[in-house]
Amino acid sequence: QVxxxxxxxxxxxxGDSLRLSCAASGRTSSINAMGWFRQAPGKERELVAxxxxxxxxxxxxDSVKGRVTISSDNTKNTVYLQMNSLKTxxxxxxxxxxxxxxxxxxxxxxxxDYWGQGTQVAVSS
Numbered sequence: 428q429v430x431x432x433x434x435x436x437x438x439x440x441x442g443d444s445l446r447l448s449c450a451a452s453g454r455t456s457s458i459n460a461m462g463w464f465r466q467a468p469g470k471e472r473e474l475v476a477x478x479x480x481x482x483x484x485x486x487x488x489d490s491v492k493g494r495v496t497i498s499s500d501n502t503k504n505t506v507y508l509q510m511n512s513l514k515t516x517x518x519x520x521x522x523x524x525x526x527x528x529x530x531x532x533x534x535x536x537x538x539x540d541y542w543g544q545g546t547q548v549a550v551s552s
Contacts, residue, residue, distance in 0.1 A: 446508065449463070451506070477535045520545040
């Protein structure tokens with residue numbers, strides 16, 4: 428079992444930055460990718476960014492490319508999501524996920540076998 432704990436959400440204004448953190452514990456050797464998904468009210472959950480644990484390969488949704496960076500600190504089993512130039516449409520609950528890589532091309536994606544509790548990001552205009 429892998430336990431994920433997120434932090435860093437909050438209310439910000441459009442154009443601001445925010446950094447989310449996700450700390451993994453438990454059987455982390457059983458996963459090879461982590462990522463961030465988000466779900467806005469009335470919408471399906473979507474993958475925002477993913478990172479391959481060993482190689483550091485990353486993948487991003489088109490809607491966030493150039494504004495968002497996913498990174499990891501393997502010594503701390505922690506993944507970060509740095510979000511810049513936030514837009515109102517970035518408002519959602521953000522979930523950290525861990526699991527196996529699903530695709531490498533055209534973009535890195537993962538299957539969420541383990542999930543965090545979610546952290547709210549609200550961007551006001």
